[in-house]
Amino acid sequence: MSGDPILDEWYPVALVSQLGPLGRDTRLLGQPIRVYWGTDHQPQVSDANGRALPVTCRYGHVWTCPGTPSRPLFDIPEADQPGRRLVDVGVVRVKCSxxxxxxxxxxxxxxxxxxxxxxxxxxxxxxxxxxxxxxxxxxxxxxxxxxxxxxxxxxxxxxxxxxxxxxxxxxxxxxxxxxxxxxxxxxxxxxxxxxxxxxxxxxxxxxxxxxxxxxxxxxxxxxxxxxxxxxxxxxxxxxxxxxxxxxxxxxxxxxxxxxxxxxxxxxxxxxxxxxxxxxxx
Amino acid sequence: MILYDYILSPDCYKIRLLAALTGQRLTLQAVDYHPGGEHRSAAFRMLNPAGTIPVLQDGALILTESAAILTYVAAMSGPDWLGEDSPQMRGQVAQWLAFAHRLSASIGKARSHDMLQQPADINACRRAGVACLQELESALTEQRLMGFGYLAGARPTLADIACFPHAMLAPDGGISTDPYPAIRLWTRSLRALPGFIEMPGIHRLHELKPEPIGTAGQD
Amino acid sequence: MTAAWTPVALARDLPRLGVMPVCVDGIDVALWRSASGRLAAWADRCPHRGMRLSHGFVRGEALSCIYHGWSYGASGSCLRIPAHPDLEPPEAIRVPVHRATENNGVIWVALGDQDNTPPALTGLVPLRSVTVQARAEVIRSASGLAIGADGIARGHLASIAVAVLMQALPEGATVLHVLAEPADPAALIAASRAVEALRRAAESKGAA
Known part of the structure; x- marks a missing residue:
């Protein structure tokens, strides 16, 4: 367990539907990470040292955790309710906290x-x-x-x-x-x-x-x-x-x-x- | 008249803005530019091989350059906006319609880089954007010294509509507009025009409406 | 303690109901003018959520924040919180107020107490304010303007007599507020272009 309350959270790092064959180089908590398709055709995330990070795909997004997840990704039960349209809105970058x-x-x-x-x-x-x-x-x-x-x-x-x-x-x-x-x-x-x-x-x-x-x-x-x-x-x-x-x-x-x-x-x-x-x- | 439109695109917005100011009805066809990349699809390229937005379709006519679309909308519904009072004015309108491409290629690119993660040489875009704003500021200063409030004369024309959105949205791409008093006054007077509409990133001028009196009740 | 007056804008660039951001001694200031023409220079930050007030809007004699519409009156105290229209805002909610004055077409701000008045610049008309990415001394040497006893740079640009007020910004930039002798538009336009030329010269000198 890392025990760090910041590292042990889940974070969104990509849209599954928009993750291209070249993957996505991005950052998380001030560190570089890479999101890419693994050989098992599932999204993978690795840190700067090539260490594989935990991955969950849910709500259209790829989620990762740089530490040890303190709990599973939160649940939104409505996501599985029949008749709903699930909408990936896409990313907007903002220069703010x-x-x-x-x-x-x-x-x-x-x-x-x-x-x-x-x-x-x-x-x-x-x-x-x-x-x-x-x-x-x-x-x-x-x-x-x-x-x-x-x-x-x-x-x-x-x-x-x-x-x-x-x-x-x-x-x-x-x-x-x-x-x-x-x-x-x-x-x-x-x-x-x-x-x-x-x-x-x-x-x-x-x-x-x-x-x-x-x-x-x-x-x-x-x-x-x-x-x-x-x-x-x-x-x-x-x-x-x-x-x-x-x-x-x-x-x-x-x-x-x-x-x-x-x-x-x-x-x-x-x-x-x-x-x-x-x-x- | 169908406008293939993206709500966050300043180049699409200038067409919507002119249409609103001239009373031209547009049928908006939303293009999933981001995140879907629909403008790069085979179907969209049948309409516009360049894969750019905006695109205007009116019957058999298809226009894909925003300067051309502005000209067409003005000719159809608001000929005053063409700015044809004099040869000088026509020349100035053409000048600023061309200049607007430089704004798109600098400020517009910096904005879509900073906001939507589109690739760009961000420092080069910002440098070019600052140079454009300096030129715009100087031109508007000279117009003021001659007693004119707009780019091509005493009244707004396509010249202003073409340049306004990128000048207004420059901070979205990390380019400050604080140093430009003439640009500030000019954008403010455009935003106060009857029929003016906003796009995301351009706020309503709330001062044009009086302070609500008393308490806010439900209607 | 008395603070120095800093020239921050040409009065013509701030009409009634206008608000603009300026910088005084590294402090962000929201400069605004009410419907009756009253000038004010306030800390550029709404006490509610820290939004810059220079993005706000002026109605009547009050400046409102664009974020939640909180409005502030002449003394800087909060007049109205739209989310709670029946609430009398507590006296503690107020924006720090600086001194601002207008003199011969120039707006000046002082961050502390100030008894004297800014230098007089009679007989001149406003030309323009230009931000230059260079320090004042680089601009002075690029311009050939002479500094008078009142600290104001004077000389000629495109054969027009000018006075140039310099406002230092953080990170080595400077705003030039240029006033000129009355002349016809063509002569003033030539002077405006000479100001641009001065900006380019100072910036290339500063970069060299």
Whole structure:
């Protein structure tokens, strides 16, 4: 066991569907790695010394762990539910802390200003009370009963609706969003953000979705999600300090930021410091 | 009129923007450029052998160069945007339509390298991008000294639409736009035009809307 | 302690409802002008999540952050948090405010207390601000401009009398704020081109 809380996590490093015959040279936690097809026609990952790293292929992506996995890759049961479309959105590189990318994904209050007329619009800016817990039995952060008025909540939405959200952080660089599903009331659309930490202030973000939507073309679904994420990119590249401050003092949260507060507290408790700043500078 | 389109492409965006400003209806056909690489597919190359986007199809007409597409859309729905007031203005519009290719080849390449992992000599792209922005800044400064707010005169034309997206999105490729006050004022006035639409990476000018009064209720 | 005034922009480049990033003594500053024309220079960082305020927007007399729309009034204190429209923002939420003043078409900022006024530059019109990748002394020697008792470089560019204010940026870059004697557009354009030539000369000298 490496025992290092950073090394022992699973990280996304490639899309299975996009891994070409030449493989992919990339970085993970500041170190070079290589993702390639093995002789058994399964994706393999090796570090700079040629050491084979553990590999899991799930949710369209190749996952690896530079240490000794402390637990299996988190489960998203909806991924196996019949009738869902699984959407590989592709990678976007962002010059920011991987943790800032996750935290932004957990935030709704920015919708009217950054995703204007899609995920939010003035004057519908109010964030009501919602529930946040660190669920000790699974060691995950959960936010539930999050509601927000959205002009165009999904590609399949016609007109504005009040959308209900649940957020889940099953690993330090992964966020899962469960969202009201316009064509199928009672079910949740699943939208994830898988973040590959290249450096403390550089990451590659792989959004992925499991949706009930039989009418929208796959390309339109991909482009909708790319639109949303790239709208966030210029925000993420202009936050100071670049590393996520885990100690209070540098930034001022409000009630709307309860998920962020819980996420930072959870990271600190786990000793997860890659991309984080522990002492107020 | 069908536009083969990618939402993150500044060259596709300039066509959508002009269409929005002139009221031209477009049927958008999304191309899975990233991650799918659909523009390199055999089917797409039947439409455009160069495998580039945007592509505009109107009946039997197929156009694959963004300068040509802009010219066609303007001729169809907004001839004022062609900038044909004088021979000088026509020359300037042609100048900036050509210049826009340099922006795509420098700033555009740096952006798709930094954002979408497309291969590029990133330092060379950034150097060329900075040189382009310096030229644009100087040209806009000279226009201001003559009392003009836009690249080819006192009103916006295709020249501005062709150059605006890459100039605005340069920070996406690690090229700062902070040093260019004339570019800042020019992009701001374009963003304030009636009918202006954004693309991802270009935010709404929220100052154009008044602060909501009182509390935000549900409708 | 009094701090020096730093020239940061030509007033003409910051219209009402405008906001721009500038750098003073290595500190990032959001420079903005309200609807009534009031000038302000603030720390370029929203206290909420650290987003640069120079990416924000001005409505009336307030500057708002682009990220969550938190708005701040003249004193730098938070006026409104859109996520909680009924909440009176606590007094503790405020943006550090610097001194800013406008004098003869130039905007100056000081990071500390300041009693005196920046140097006067009467009889000149704004030409342009240009960022040069070279230090001030390299630019001075490339330009042949003379430094007066007030510390301002003066001389001629393309036969037009100019005054050049230099603003140091981190990593050895310098912004030149150039003012010129009133002249017709053609003469001013020639001077603008001479500024570009000076930039190229200083940058190649600095690189050599």
């Amino acid at each position: 991987p943790l800032r990318a996750v935290e932004n994904f957990l935030d709704i209050a920015h919708f009217p200003f950054v995703h204007t007329d899609i995920l939010g619009a003035e004057p519908h800016t109010e964030v009501g009370r919602y529930d946040v817990q660190i669920r000790d039995e699974v060691d995950e952060v959960w936010a539930t009963k999050v509601q927000f008025y959205q002009p165009q909540a999904a590609k399949s939405a016609a007109g504005g609706i009040t959308t209900e959200y649940m957020y889940r952080v099953p690993a330090p660089t992964v966020a899962v969003l469960y969202k009201t599903c316009p064509p199928r009331p009672g079910e949740w659309d699943v939208i994830t953000l898988f973040v590959q930490p290249l450096e403390q202030d550089l990451c590659e973000v792989w959004p992925w979705m499991a949706l009930f939507d039989d009418t929208t073309s796959l390309t339109d679904l991909i482009h909708f999600q790319q639109t949303i994420f790239v709208q966030d990119r210029s925000i993420l590249e202009n936050q100071l300090p670049r590393l996520l401050p885990l100690d209070p003092g540098m930034e001022i949260p409000t009630r709307a930021d309860m998920t962020s507060i819980a996420y930072r507290r959870w990271l600190k408790r786990r000793g997860y410091s890659f991309g984080a700043q522990l002492v107020a500078a």
